[in-house]
Amino acid sequence: MRVFAVAEIRLGELDPVSVELLNLANSVKGDGKSEAVVIGKDVGSFAEELAKYADVVWKIEDDSLENYNPELYADVLLQLFEKEKPDLILFPNSSRGAELAPLVASKLNAPIATDVVGVDVKDGIKVSRYIFQGKLMVDIMLKKAECYVLTVRQGVFKEGEETNGEIVDAGIKPKVTPRREFVGIIEPEVGEVDISQADIIVSVGRGIEDASNIELAEELAKLLGGVVAGSRPVIDNGWLPKDRQVGISGKTVKPKLYLALGISGAFQHVMGMKDSELIIAINKDPEAPIFGVAHYGVVGDLFEIVPVLIEKLQKIKG
Amino acid sequence: MKIIVLAKHAADPESEIHLKDEKTLDERGLVFDINDWDRYAIEEAIRIKENLGGEVVVVGVGKSDDTLRKCLAMGADRAIKIPIDAGMDPFVTASAIKEVVEAEGFDLIIAGLMSQDYNNALVGTLLAGMLNVPYATAVTSLKVENGKIRVTRELEGGYQEEAVLSTPCLITVQSGINEPRYVSIMGIKRARSKELKEVSVSAPEGVYEVEKMYYPPVKKAEMITGSPDEIADKIIQILKERGLL
Ligand SMILES: Cc1cc2nc3c(=O)[nH]c(=O)nc-3n(C[C@H](O)[C@H](O)[C@H](O)COP(=O)(O)OP(=O)(O)OC[C@H]3O[C@@H](n4cnc5c(N)ncnc54)[C@H](O)[C@@H]3O)c2cc1C
Numbered sequence: 401m402r403v404f405a406v407a408e409i410r411l412g413e414l415d416p417v418s419v420e421l422l423n424l425a426n427s428v429k430g431d432g433k434s435e436a437v438v439i440g441k442d443v444g445s446f447a448e449e450l451a452k453y454a455d456v457v458w459k460i461e462d463d464s465l466e467n468y469n470p471e472l473y474a475d476v477l478l479q480l481f482e483k484e485k486p487d488l489i490l491f492p493n494s495s496r497g498a499e500l501a502p503l504v505a506s507k508l509n510a511p512i513a514t515d516v517v518g519v520d521v522k523d524g525i526k527v528s529r530y531i532f533q534g535k536l537m538v539d540i541m542l543k544k545a546e547c548y549v550l551t552v553r554q555g556v557f558k559e560g561e562e563t564n565g566e567i568v569d570a571g572i573k574p575k576v577t578p579r580r581e582f583v584g585i586i587e588p589e590v591g592e593v594d595i596s597q598a599d600i601i602v603s604v605g606r607g608i609e610d611a612s613n614i615e616l617a618e619e620l621a622k623l624l625g626g627v628v629a630g631s632r633p634v635i636d637n638g639w640l641p642k643d644r645q646v647g648i649s650g651k652t653v654k655p656k657l658y659l660a661l662g663i664s665g666a667f668q669h670v671m672g673m674k675d676s677e678l679i680i681a682i683n684k685d686p687e688a689p690i691f692g693v694a695h696y697g698v699v700g701d702l703f704e705i706v707p708v709l710i711e712k713l714q715k716i717k718g
Numbered sequence: 719m720k721i722i723v724l725a726k727h728a729a730d731p732e733s734e735i736h737l738k739d740e741k742t743l744d745e746r747g748l749v750f751d752i753n754d755w756d757r758y759a760i761e762e763a764i765r766i767k768e769n770l771g772g773e774v775v776v777v778g779v780g781k782s783d784d785t786l787r788k789c790l791a792m793g794a795d796r797a798i799k800i801p802i803d804a805g806m807d808p809f810v811t812a813s814a815i816k817e818v819v820e821a822e823g824f825d826l827i828i829a830g831l832m833s834q835d836y837n838n839a840l841v842g843t844l845l846a847g848m849l850n851v852p853y854a855t856a857v858t859s860l861k862v863e864n865g866k867i868r869v870t871r872e873l874e875g876g877y878q879e880e881a882v883l884s885t886p887c888l889i890t891v892q893s894g895i896n897e898p899r900y901v902s903i904m905g906i907k908r909a910r911s912k913e914l915k916e917v918s919v920s921a922p923e924g925v926y927e928v929e930k931m932y933y934p935p936v937k938k939a940e941m942i943t944g945s946p947d948e949i950a951d952k953i954i955q956i957l958k959e960r961g962l963l
Contacts, residue, residue: 410874468879471852495873499855502840506847511809511925514838526929531806531836532731537934538806543925579852579884583868588876600962624962636894642876649872657962664732678960680953681939687735689936696956697939698949709950716954716963 401432401521404458404486406477406501407450408494409438411585414446417492421552422453423560425490428521429455432487434563437480437570439473441466447567454565458484460572468496471578474503479572481508486547488525493551495649505549511542512549515667517556525550533666534689555671591643593627600626601655603646603673604634607662607683607702611639616706617661623713629653631663647672661702665690682706719772719862721763722819723794724829724841727778727785728753731834741928752785755830758891761898762860763828764793770862772825777818779804779811783914790909791901797914798822807924808840815841816848817919826867827888831856842890853888854881858895 405421407414418436425434436454438446440461447457460476481489481504489504491497493515505512511525518528518539525542527550542548595601602621608614608630617628628640635645646653648668658676663669665681665688673679674693681694682702691697698705727750729735734747752760763774776789779800786797800818804810819827827849829842839855846853856872865885870878872892883889942952957963 411877470854495856495871498839499843499853502843503847503853506844512840512844513926514840529837530934531931532729532735533834533837534934535731535735536737536931538931539929540806541927541929543923543927545925579887580854581882583880583882585873586870586878586880624957632893638897645876648874650876652875656960657957678956678962679939680956687933687936689934691939691941692934692936694939696942696953698942698953700946700949705946705949708946709953712950712954713963 401429401487402435402484403429403432403488403490404435404437404481404484405454405490406497407436407438407446408492408496409440409443409446410494410496414449415492415494417494417552417554418450419453419560420554420557421490421492422450424519424552424557426453426560426563427557428488428519430521435486436565437477439465439476451565451567452562453560455563456565457567458570459567460570462573464574467582469578469580469582470500470503471576471580472574473500474507475574475576476572477504478507479575480570481547489547489549491549491551493553497551501549501551508547508549509545510547510549511545513540513542514551515553516550517553519550530667533664535687553667589643591641593644595627595629595644595646596651596653598627598653599655600624600657601629601646601653601676602626602659602661603629603631603663604661605631605663606633608634608639611637614639616710619710620659620706620713623710623717624657626655626657631669660690660694661706663690664688665693719766719770719825720823721766721772721774722822722824722827723756723760723763723774723776723789724815724827725756725760725776725778725782725785725789726753726830726833727751727780727782728833728835737931740930743931750784752788753830753833753835755832755834755891755893756785757898758893758895759828759830760789760792760794761896762891765896766826766862767793775822777815779814786914787909788901790912790914791905792899793905794912796912799914799916800919801916802919802921804921805924805926806836806928807926808838808844809925810921811841812844812848813922814919815845818917820849825885829888829890831890831892839890842888846888849888851886851888852883853890854883855890856892857889858892860889860891860895
């Protein structure tokens with residue numbers, strides 16, 4: 401099989417997920433090839449990096465490709481794919497990959513599956529993915545086709561062998577006039593507290609139910625000498641400032657203690673906290689995926705447990 | 719401005735998720751409501767209409783009456799139901815919607831970033847490709863400017879991208895873009911006189927075949943049990959052992 405992996409350059413760096421795509425490509429290619437595609441203005445150094453993991457690296461360079469634009473990127477990819485006829489195309493399930501892949505798939509008439517965590521190529525393409533925000537998994541057989549497109553979850557295909565591939569300049573230039581114009585990148589706001597530097601984090605999820613209950617977490621954090629952070633719904637509801645969001649679209653944290661209160665443990669949250677040294681989760685749902693990453697788990701109501709914990713800590717601290 | 723909103727009546731991931739057999743969900747424990755991301759989509763559409771006038775048409779695929787009525791009560795002008803069962807297959811859903819919205823015409827389509835049940839994040843994006851219109855996903859703010867749509871969309875790590883799209887175009891919205899309004903009694907009354915039309919389309923053959931559904935392997939955590947008092951003591955003990963207290 402010819403497996404193409406579309407690399408991602410983000411903020412001037414090659415995202416490590418690009419290598420993960422190639423690990424997957426190498427493991428399913430059989431007697432075919434793993435082929436990376438790298439798109440941008442000046443991508444030589446990225447191509448060299450990718451060549452360590454791919455059989456072939458396709459370089460697509462043009463000044464107009466400096467910034468990601470789905471119409472331009474899809475156009476150059478389609479020019480390449482129409483010529484090279486891949487059997488399987490992999491994108492990262494990143495903000496950009498998840499936007500770009502479906503456009504490419506719809507133009508190639510290729511079945512597409514997203515956020516894939518397992519791929520089996522025995523009799524066609526079978527993928528495994530999570531549904532219901534991580535509560536169930538499903539194996540899906542994709543209908544027989546000439547080409548398939550997958551977006552792949554980051555952090556899953558970390559192991560792989562090194563190769564020594566050749567770099568080819570695809571010589572492709574965009575031919576379309578995009579109807580979407582890139583304006584710029586907006587950097588995250590900087591707040592008073594930098595949760596990414598904190599040793600102790602008390603993190604609250606939707607289970608905290610109301611803005612007024614954040615006090616409970618503040619009190620606990622104060623006693624532990626830590627800071628309060630939250631999952632996305634807490635931030636979306638305006639209960640905590642934006643820079644307190646832990647997760648894929650928020651911050652990555654690595655504290656000595658991460659206390660997760662009423663957080664379900666959706667993948668997008670877990671990506672931001674899974675490397676914490678000690679994770680203790682309190683959740684009333686015994687099936688909550690957070691128990692899959694926590695070191696210690698409590699199945700229970702945070703409103704029954706946290707006040708007792710606060711009281712005991714107050715006694716200890718005098 | 720004519721805006722089409724896509725709204726799905728979807729099972730809440732917080733409801734009881736059980737399997738009936740290897741391939742089917744047990745529907746008894748499931749609570750259905752408007753897909754969370756679509757609440758933001760309909761709210762955004764209604765706000766644009768309130769500012770600039772125009773029409774908001776909401777489209778639902780499959781069993782969607784309750785969700786379509788909710789959208790009408792929030793302020794949509796009319797609703798279209800496409801009564802096919804697309805199952806988990808976003809290709810079938812997008813193809814069916816394409817037929818309907820092509821006939822309707824539109825300046826802007828707003829969809830949720832993904833559905834809360836199957837998390838494919840594909841119906842909006844596939845539809846944009848099928849309709850050949852510009853699009854942007856995971857939009858966290860939207861402004862109509864001289865007939866164009868200025869958006870910011872979410873990247874990783876708190877970064878955002880700003881972009882401007884010409885119309886007609888399609889947007890998928892991320893949670894937090896606005897604060898969706900509650901459905902008022904007045905809204906519900908007014909919704910009764912609004913049109914909810916059923917249209918039939920030729921559903922294409924699907925590309926997904928569900929082979930197996932199963933519970934993910936979890937439970938890495940060591941569980942702490944007991945009364946709240948005992949649990950608190952145990953947590954304190956763990957923190958002490960680790961030198962965190
Ligand atoms: C592109 C994208 C990016 C995203 N980025 C992020 C991100 O950066 N960070 C992030 O967090 N999310 C992110 N999300 C959202 C993510 O998918 C989840 O929706 C979110 O993490 C859920 O937050 P939660 O766990 O607080 O809420 P829920 O999933 O609603 O979970 C609440 C939990 O609280 C428990 N609970 C309720 N009451 C109590 C109680 N009294 N005591 C104990 N437990 C209780 C419930 O059992 C439940 O498990 C993103 C989603 C997308 C699509």
